[in-house]
Structures are given as C-alpha cells and as structure tokens.
Amino acid sequence: MKRIYLIRHGKTFINKYNKMQGWCDTPLTAEGREGAEQAAEALKDLPLDIALSSNTLRASETCEIIMQKNCNKDLLQHLAYPYFREHFYGYFEGMDNDVAWRMVGAAHGFTSAADLAKNATCDQIADWTKEADPYHDAEDSTEFWARWQKGFDLISQLDGAENILLVSHGFAIKSLAQRFAVSGIDTTVHPRNASISTLVMDDQGQLRMTSYNQLHL
Numbered sequence: 001m002k003r004i005y006l007i008r009h010g011k012t013f014i015n016k017y018n019k020m021q022g023w024c025d026t027p028l029t030a031e032g033r034e035g036a037e038q039a040a041e042a043l044k045d046l047p048l049d050i051a052l053s054s055n056t057l058r059a060s061e062t063c064e065i066i067m068q069k070n071c072n073k074d075l076l077q078h079l080a081y082p083y084f085r086e087h088f089y090g091y092f093e094g095m096d097n098d099v100a101w102r103m104v105g106a107a108h109g110f111t112s113a114a115d116l117a118k119n120a121t122c123d124q125i126a127d128w129t130k131e132a133d134p135y136h137d138a139e140d141s142t143e144f145w146a147r148w149q150k151g152f153d154l155i156s157q158l159d160g161a162e163n164i165l166l167v168s169h170g171f172a173i174k175s176l177a178q179r180f181a182v183s184g185i186d187t188t189v190h191p192r193n194a195s196i197s198t199l200v201m202d203d204q205g206q207l208r209m210t211s212y213n214q215l216h217l
Helices: 030-043 057-069 097-108 113-119 122-132 141-156 170-180
Strands: 002-008 050-054 078-081 163-168 196-201 207-214
Touching (some): 002 057, 002 141, 030 196, 050 057, 057 078, 057 163, 097 113, 097 122, 122 170, 141 170, 141 196, 170 196, 170 207
Parallel strands (some): 002 163, 050 078
Antiparallel strands (some): 002 196, 196 207
C-alpha cells in the first residue's frame, strides 16, 4: 500500500492577479513560499520515500521547499513529470478568472466560477472549457484522466516507495477528490494553496482519498 501526500503548490503571482493558470506558469510569491514552508513543517517528521511534482516551476519550487525540511531529506529524490500538471485551459490560459469562467459557463446558464463550482462537476467544467475554447485546444475530462492515469501507473511501479510526496494543482486535486474521496469529505470546496490531501493506493493500484484540503496531517 502507498500513501500519496498530495499538496497544492504555494500561491503564485497569477493566483494573486486572479488569472487562469493551467499550463502557463509563474513563481511563488512570498506568501506562497511561506505556505510551502508550513506544509513542510506539517510533513517534516514523516519519512518520505520519494518526491514527485508536475514539471511546472510553481510545483517544483513548492516540492523543493518541502523536501528541505523532511527527516529523509538526504535520501530524497525529486522527479517532475507532465502527467501531474493542472488542466490545460487552452485559449483561456492567463485570462482573468471571472471573464473566463463566465465565457465557459454562459452556454449552460452559469455566469460565475461560484455558480459553476456549485452546480457542475470538475469533469463537466473541463468538457465545457474545451467546448467554449474557440480553438478547442483546452483539455477535456477524457484527456485529463488519460494523462493522470499515466502518472498513477508510474507511481504503482515505484517499488519500496510507501510514503510519496506529490505536488500538483488546485483544479486537478479537486477533480481527484470528486472521483476518489471517501464518504463524508466535502469536495465542493477548492483546495487551498499548500493544502494537504491524502490518497491511498492499494496493491492493485486502486485509489481512495482519505483526507482533503487540510493544513495538517
């Protein structure tokens, strides 16, 4: 059995400016580095076996901060993969959040991110984003899950790795929560920057999320 400690990256400048941030990237702000330090403090006594992240700057930077405080820091290796990236928002990358989500939701009767979050699943929102993208470059739910499955296949093959750090992204983590969370977890909320969610992978590669959007273990 593997435990995957799934962390949302620390706050970035694009987060600060309220813009869409999927595959586009900016570094952590001072507040973002502080949040990563707090996550590092929460995980410091847990002997991590390997550290994974998406191959974005913000995820890698968060991962390195957490690794530096871990009791296993001298043995930890950091591997970054595109499998663990955020959804790709295509035409909407870098756009103001409120404008983008209004464009995505309008055809379905929703005019804000809050309306979408309350009334639609992450998979529906991903599909509608591709539909609304005039170039149809945005990633739909089928493409998102195919990419993430490659990442989970990789994790399942990490022999001897039981405690795994994985730094990823907010909408991706919320999508995972909606698919894998155990009963009683509120998956309507968006995970906070530098929050901790826990996935358990059994020996057959089956997943369940046992905690979500926490600031402590």
